[in-house]
Amino acid sequence: MMAYLALQAGQAQSREKLAALLWSLNGETQARMSLRQAVSAIRKSMHKCGSGRFLTDGASVALRLDDINFDVARFETLATGSSPEHLEQALAVYRGDLLDGLGLKEEPFEDWLRVERERLRTMAVTALERLVAHYSASNNLSSCARTAARLLAMEPLREDIHRALMRAYAAQGRINLALKQYGLCRDVLQRDLALPPEQETRELYETLRARRMSSSPHSTRPAAVSEPAAGSGANASGSLSGGEPMAPPTHYVKSAGINIAYQVTGDGPIDVVYVPGWVSNLDMAWDSPRFAHVLNRLGAFSRLIRLDKRGTGLSDRNVGLPTLEERMEDVRAVLDAVGSSRAVLFGSSEGGPMCMLFAATYPERTAALVLTGTYAKGTWSKDYPWARTVAQVDDDVAAVERQWGKPADMSNAAPSLTENMVEREWFAAYLRNSASPADAIALWRWGTEVDVRDILPAIRVPTLVVQRTGDRWVRPEEGRYLAMHIQGARYVELAGRDHVIWGEDCDRLIDEIRSFVTCAESTSRKTVSALTG
Structure with missing residues (x-):
């Protein structure tokens, strides 16, 4: 009733109409009694808020929302705006169908709700159409792809939007994805309409296919570090084979007013979002041959999406201590920016808890x-006795402050690299360029205050937990705890002591991830196929 009154804000609704709308199955007398009880309950609740917005008299009921930021009203105002900024804001408000999931089994109400849902949905589709046209005309390829992908999720039979997305992918040099989009278009048209794609769509496909055959497809992957065969490792000097790495372009997206930096490499069929631990710097990562090797291997089977979390690296600094929810929304903003509707979340160390929250x-x-080398709770307690104690955390923080700027002490992060002065010098520079000393210490303490144990049972996606047996930061018991409390999780324990993902036997780690991710993607596709027939 409150939702109905809110959408008719300021307009008095007769009690007779409300009773018939919401309680028609109960008979007239019972319907009026139910209405009186509902009005009484709402009046009491509104009175506790000190508000006179709920207006009633003997014959009618009304709700006044003049100065309330009501989402539907805000969406309607923004969706009719003329600027792309207004349209983007409108679509940020529109999260799905009106009152999604609500069903009263009252035919009058369901009829009203069906009409309202379609009206608002049509406004959202129109806003998306206008944005696709705007971004296409202004050659804003990533925004065009992102918006077109969202529109197709709502209107999968829109062949013109399939073409727009194919062109955006092709202009980005992602020919394989453009051709894959044609296949998706063809399949949905055949399944739902028993029709082939239009001639214009087929001609676009043939043009792109000929382009791929006549020249090597352009990839956003850094080309400088060659990719060894799976199972190959570091050479005698401790570095991996390949030339000087080259950082890919860095892009930015706004998330609640904060600039979040991200990079995209690889052109595989699976989107993988890597969320690093503690602090990071997108550009500096490529200066380590070992880290660049790992990133290139991940990009060999996926479109790898990486970001610097708010307050670190190339993202906005001095933004205060974040919440897991804020960082989760930052990831969602990056996914929207790159046009990814669904991705694998890969979280290592302190990046793991936020990925768990996102998945839930x-x-x-x-x-x-x-999840690799990560945890559910950051500080010791009787019911979680594996984490570091408060005293140990204080010692860790003191060591960070004492050693900041010097060649990094790798004895805990990567014991196998303690004698590798090149890696130690690089890691120290990586940390310096990821955060200031004060911010790094504050974020370290923040990471120890995390506790996501309560959300683990809510995770219902395929999950892989990988843990090193000798990890000095996160003990194997913590990885086992995650696998035990996440339904259906697969647990893999690897030999070794290094906490960082580019440490010893990093190829074995990437092999495990690749095998799991490609299998999960294949299973997902088969499930969708079975459900759709």
């Missing part, structure tokens, strides 16, 4: 979850 909150956007 947005299962429809999480294809799978990969």
Whole structure:
């Protein structure tokens, strides 16, 4: 009733109409009694808020929302705006169908709700159409792809939008994805309409296919570090084979007013979002041959999406201590910016808890979850006795402050690299360029205050937990705890002591991730196929 009154805000609704709308199955007398009880309950609740917005008299009921930021009213205002900024804001408000999931089994109410849902949905589709046209005309390729992908999720039979997305992918040099989009278009048209694609769509496909055959497809992957065969490792000097790495372009997206930096490499069929631990710097990562090797291997089977979390690296600094929810929304903003509707979340160390929260909150956007060297709780307690104690955390922080700027002490992060002065010098520079000393210490303490144990049972996506047996930061018991409390999780324990993902036997780690991710993606596709017939 409150939702109905809110959408008719300021307009008095007769009690007779409300009773018939919401309680028609109960008979007239019972319907009026139910209405009186509902009005009484709402009046009491509104009175506790000190508000006179709920207006009633003997014959009618009304709700006044003049100065309330009501989402539907805000969406309607923004969706009719003329600027792309207004349209983007409108679509940020529109999260799905009106009152999604609510069903009263009252035919009058369901009829009203059906009409309202379609009206608002049509406004959202129109806003998306206008944005696709705008971004296409202004050659904003990533925004065009992102918006077209969202529109196709709502209107999968829109062949013109399939073409727009194919052109955006092709202009980005992602020919394989453009051709894959044609296949998706062809399949949905055949399944739902028993029709082939239009001639214009087929001609675009043939043009792109000929382009791929006549020249090597352009990839956003850094080409400088060659990719060894799976299972190859570091050479005698401790570095991996390949030339000087080259950082890919860095892009930015706004998330609640904060600039979040991200990079995209690889052109594989699976989107993988890597969320690093503690602090990071997107550009500096490529200066380590070992780290660049790992990133290139990940990009060999996926479109790898990486970001610097708010407050670190190339993202906005001095933004205060974040919440897991804020960082989760930052990831969602990056996914929207690159046009990814569904991705594998890969979180290592302190990046893991936020990925767990994302998977529990947005299962429809999480294809799978990969966790390495991560934890559910950051500080020791009787019911979680494996984490570091408060005294140990104080010692860690003191060591960070004492050693900041010097060649990094790798004895805990990567014991196998303690004698590798090149890696130690690089890691120290990586940390310096990731955060200031004060911010790094504050974020270290923040990471020890995390506790996501309560959300683990809510995770319902394919999950891989990988743990090193001798990890000095995160003990194997913590990885086993995650696998035990996440339904259906697969647990893999690897030999070794290094906490960082580019440490010893890093190829074995990537092999495990690749095998799991590609299998999870294949299973997901088969499930969708079975459900859709």
